[in-house]
Amino acid sequence: MMVAIVSPGAMGSALGRGYVEGGARVVACVAGRSERTRALADGLDLVDSLDAAVGAADIVLSVVPPGEAVAVAGAIRQSAAASGATPLVADLNAVSPATLARVGQALGGLDLVDGSISGPPPQAASGRARTRLYLSGPRAGEIAALAHSRLESRVLAGPVGTASALKMSTASVYKGLAALFLQATAAAQQAGVLDVMLDDLGPTFPAQVDGLGSWLALSASKADRYVAEMREIAATQAAAGLPPELFEAMAVVWERVARSPLGALTPEQAAGVADAAAVIRAFGLPAAGHPPGA
Incomplete structure (x- = not known):
């Protein structure tokens, strides 16, 4: 399974490393990002562009500031179109159901899973608060099935928008x-x-x-x-x-x-x-x- 993280900040990189430990290959692009982000992305496979990350992925996880969620969804759609890829996209951002609907529109024909993260970045250190990933939508189970030892995934009954x-x-x-x-x-x-x-x-x-x-x-x-x-x-x-x-x-x-x-x-x-x-x-x-x- 190939997973792309957009983008590998503190939360995204911690999610990605856990999925690597679970057996997935996780790619990310840090072009134009800070040295801090590059350091956080240690352990992930870094590629030169968003096109390369999305084009190679079976699943794309969007983990960005809420104000960027719609624009990033549009960029993912463009990158997918450039390579002919059709990844499953999970929006894990802190947005309203109405904004999530705009995310879905920006993705065009790509399938969308609605996700929300509760808790800190999932780390290996003991004593950390638990991290939960709530998911909704017809293909939510595919994201929940990704192995991650420090993340508790829960699929919610209801359509896309429920997790948000x-x-x-x-x-x-x-x-x-x-x-x-x-x-x-x-x-x-x-x-x-x-x-x-x-x-x-x-x-x-x-x-x-x-x-x-x-x-x-x-x-x-x-x-x-x-x-x-x-x-x-x-x-x-x-x-x-x-x-x-x-x-x-x-x-x-x-x-x-x-x-x-x-x-x-x-x-x-x-x-x-x-x-x-x-x-x-x-x-x-x-x-x-x-x-x-x-």
Whole structure:
């Protein structure tokens, strides 16, 4: 089985290495990508172009920022047409069901599996949180059948779009909670009551409070992706008849985070940050007792 990863960032490369261990050949193109991406893609077969990757693949996995999903689907279609290939394409991106429909249109006649990833990049290190891959659509079982020792694949009943609807629901809690903690702790630090706040919240949110610094830093390192994801969630909720303003506001929060010094960190750099107060200060917020404009 030949699998192409588009593209081999932290998540894509970790997925790819697991599939290699499961017996698949995994190819990827890193032309024009950063040295970090090239390093992350270690263990995959690197080719010179997207045409070469898609043309050789039985299955193409799209793992890109949500704002790029439709354009990447169009590029995959063009690469497939250039070689006469007809790979099965799985969109594993954090997009709304409506955006996924546009992905399907951009793919032309290529078959589409809807996928959503829950959890961190699947790594070999023990103690990591579990990673699940939810899949939907008529050919979802073909993606679930790919062997991967660190990935739990689940096929959902329902058409293409079901897995994306699930992703929009789970991400609204995971990433919305991070934005909520960020706003709340920033306000508490500015007022000089951060320690008291965390002491009060600790019994209810022990995991979040105990690892607050690293959690917020890691979230900040992905903030540029979260902006588009919040807007996808807002669109999903609007389609369900719910007010979209909550997650449109979350997008504004992550936009500010993305412009902060921590927004420039890589996830690997953010993993070494532990001091919650230092993390909050790095967002450019005023010190305790010094309101904006003072």
